[in-house]
Amino acid sequence: MKTPILACLLTALALPALAEKADANKPIEIDANAYKGNALTQGVEYTGNVELTRGTLKVRAGRAVVKEDEQGYTYITLFADPGKLVSFRQKRDGGDLWMEGEAxxxxxxxxxxxxxFFSRVKLRQLEGTRVTQESTGEHFTYSNRTEAFSMINDASGTTREGQPRVRTVSQPKVIKPAGKQ
Incomplete structure (x- = not known):
């Protein structure tokens, strides 16, 4: 493979605030109730309570499909079980900072x-347990190369009139009075 299966996903999931750099050097662990693969198509499907872990990154899904192309590039799709959501949580560099979300x-x-991210997308940045920013929408895209990101109001990735609007709520910074720890 050109890069580890989730190497760029790790930093991409952290949005503009980079994921903990040490995670890039950690092994990827995938636990599931079952998996099946096909050497000819270079694909593996994990099913049942799928848990992907790499350092501080924790992803939970109902099913995961991992494929590799002829050039060694990896493609992964994580699916939620009916009525549920794929979820992730990862530490960001610096202090007790976290990123979590679902779709x-x-x-x-x-x-x-x-x-x-597709359908019922919710992304949160946290300082400890305090949510500092939360964004919701139906389609979220993040490019690790350009660090560009967008939230769209329709799961198709196209803005549609009449659909619910995207929303971001940012909490004010907690500023400690001078002389207080």
Whole structure:
């Protein structure tokens, strides 16, 4: 493989605030109730309570499909079980900072270094347990190469009139009075 299966997903999931750099040197662990693969198609499907872990990154899904192309690029799609969501949580560099979120489906393309979240997307930045920013929408895209990101109001990735609007709520910074710890 050109890069580890989730190498860019790790930083991409952290949005503009980079994921903990040490995670890039950690092994990827995938636990599931079962998996099946096909050497001819270079694909593996994990099913049942799928848990992907790499350092501080924890992803939970109902099913994960991992494929590799002829050039060694990896493509991963994480699916939620019916009525549930794929979820992730990862530490960010610096202090007790975290990124977490959820969606019905998450796709990662190693070749383009793009991660996409589909349907019922919710992303949160936290300081400890305090949510400092939360964004919701139906389609979220992040490019690891350009660090560009977008939230769209329709799961198709196209803005549609009449659909619910995207929303971001940012909390004010907690400023400690001078002389207080």
């Amino acid at each position: 019905e489906r998450i796709e990662y393309d190693d070749k383009s270094e793009v991660v996409k």
